[in-house]
Amino acid sequence: xxxxxxxxxxxxxxxxxxxxxxxxxxRVLVIEHNDQVGRKILISGGxxxxxxxxxxxxxNFVSQNPHFARSALARFTPDDLLRMVRRHGIDHYEKKLGxxxxxxxxxxxxxxxxxxxxxAGVVIETGxxxxxxxxxxDGFAVETSRGTKHSRKLAVACxxxxxxxxxxxxxxxxxxKQFGHKIERTRPSLVALVSAGGGDPSLAGISCDAAVxxxxxxxxDDILFTHRGLSGPAILQISNYWQPAExxxxxxxxxxxxxxxxxxxxxxxxxxxxxxxxxxPARIASSAIPAAIAAKRMTEMSDRDIAILAAxxxxxxxxFSMTEGYDRAEVTLGGxxxxxxxxxxxxxxxxxxxxxxxxxVDVTGWLGGYNFQWAWSSGYAAGSDI
Ligand SMILES: Cc1cc2nc3c(=O)[nH]c(=O)nc-3n(C[C@H](O)[C@H](O)[C@H](O)COP(=O)(O)OP(=O)(O)OC[C@H]3O[C@@H](n4cnc5c(N)ncnc54)[C@H](O)[C@@H]3O)c2cc1C
Numbered sequence: 001x002x003x004x005x006x007x008x009x010x011x012x013x014x015x016x017x018x019x020x021x022x023x024x025x026x027r028v029l030v031i032e033h034n035d036q037v038g039r040k041i042l043i044s045g046g047x048x049x050x051x052x053x054x055x056x057x058x059x060n061f062v063s064q065n066p067h068f069a070r071s072a073l074a075r076f077t078p079d080d081l082l083r084m085v086r087r088h089g090i091d092h093y094e095k096k097l098g099x100x101x102x103x104x105x106x107x108x109x110x111x112x113x114x115x116x117x118x119x120a121g122v123v124i125e126t127g128x129x130x131x132x133x134x135x136x137x138d139g140f141a142v143e144t145s146r147g148t149k150h151s152r153k154l155a156v157a158c159x160x161x162x163x164x165x166x167x168x169x170x171x172x173x174x175x176x177k178q179f180g181h182k183i184e185r186t187r188p189s190l191v192a193l194v195s196a197g198g199g200d201p202s203l204a205g206i207s208c209d210a211a212v213x214x215x216x217x218x219x220x221d222d223i224l225f226t227h228r229g230l231s232g233p234a235i236l237q238i239s240n241y242w243q244p245a246e247x248x249x250x251x252x253x254x255x256x257x258x259x260x261x262x263x264x265x266x267x268x269x270x271x272x273x274x275x276x277x278x279x280x281p282a283r284i285a286s287s288a289i290p291a292a293i294a295a296k297r298m299t300e301m302s303d304r305d306i307a308i309l310a311a312x313x314x315x316x317x318x319x320f321s322m323t324e325g326y327d328r329a330e331v332t333l334g335g336x337x338x339x340x341x342x343x344x345x346x347x348x349x350x351x352x353x354x355x356x357x358x359x360x361v362d363v364t365g366w367l368g369g370y371n372f373q374w375a376w377s378s379g380y381a382a383g384s385d386i
Contacts (some may be wrong), residue, residue: 010037013358014157020383022120049177160332188329194229
């Protein structure tokens with residue numbers, strides 16, 4: 001069969017573009033090298049897939065062009081996806097901050113996509129690896145482990161570099177470069193950070209609420225101490241904005257005026273460490289402040305001591321040397337530059353009939369369902385144009 005479009009990658013973006021184009025009567029082939037589609041969806045959200053967020057706007061994404069995502073997000077919104085999820089009877093709930101999860105299993109989302117593909121007449125070939133792509137007179141020739149596939153149009157939906165063990169490859173970036181597209185520097189993101197001075201093993205496994213700030217961006221959520229540094233949702237969020245050599249400031253008590261509280265305790269014989277442990281897990285309290293201050297009684301604390309105590313806890317500057325890498329990162333920051341893509345259709349401005357969608361594009365969402373919403377919305381944009 002001759003196809004109107006070949007889609008490389010049977011992940012969220014590829015399947016959604018296929019459904020959208022298939023519904024419009026286009027003959028679509030999806031090629032996936034895993035033996036099943038949607039493997040990243042299956043492991044996402046701890047197995048419950050945080051498939052979207054109630055509130056999504058371009059501000060929830062990082063890109064060299066902060067406005068690029070706007071058009072696609074407006075054309076296919078979280079409500080549009082929710083309608084499909086409800087039509088398939090998928091039980092879901094809001095965990096926090098608008099994050100919508102499957103109540104039982106991510107598998108429901110993969111099953112929904114596969115059944116929509118079937119209804120739209122999409123052909124899916126799993127266990128088929130794409131090695132290269134050539135421009136042909138009447139479209140594209142896609143070289144695969146099962147021979148050459150020809151089609152008029154080609155959508156590249158092969159994702160980023162994170163989690164190679166479940167199928168990530170650099171093919172999308174290679175195809176983009178081959179056709180003259182610029183790649184914005186890629187790096188692991190939504191990922192734990194490694195402290196420059198090494199982690200504090202005595203704190204590993206403890207988590208607490210914190211406000212985390214770098215380069216003018218702040219996130220408030222839990223942080224988790226690890227053997228090598230910090231993790232937890234607030235750290236994953238800030239990893240989208242962190243730059244090597246730029247410190248991250250942590251406020252371990254964002255709702256408390258610690259100076260004020262300490263002053264009211266000036267008659268107390270308790271140590272500064274004990275005073276702090278009223279607000280923080282004891283192990284964090286004693287390690288956060290300098291030993292000389294931790295051992296002082298509150299009666300002995302000068303104004304300067306109190307200022308040091310408060311700064312150590314509420315304005316703690318940490319230098320990270322690197323991230324925990326692609327094997328642990330939920331996404332790849334950077335990717336195919338949006339400069340040569342049409343924001344309404346995801347079509348290449350350089351090569352007619354070529355599209356880039358999903359994570360391979362230089363659009364990276366916050367933690368909280370935003371990356372899947374980008375996959376659905378960009379997939380829909382391309383699928384409507386193919
Ligand atoms: C552990 C984890 C949890 C996550 N949880 C969430 C979450 O809860 N919410 C959220 O919004 N985001 C989450 N994400 C991010 C989200 O999964 C991705 O942003 C999203 O899946 C990207 O979709 P995509 O279709 O662009 O790429 P992918 O889902 O990566 O799909 C690309 C597909 O292309 C295939 N492929 C690659 N190379 C080739 C080749 N040469 N030939 C054939 N096929 C190829 C791959 O096997 C893959 O199936 C999570 C990511 C991870 C790693």
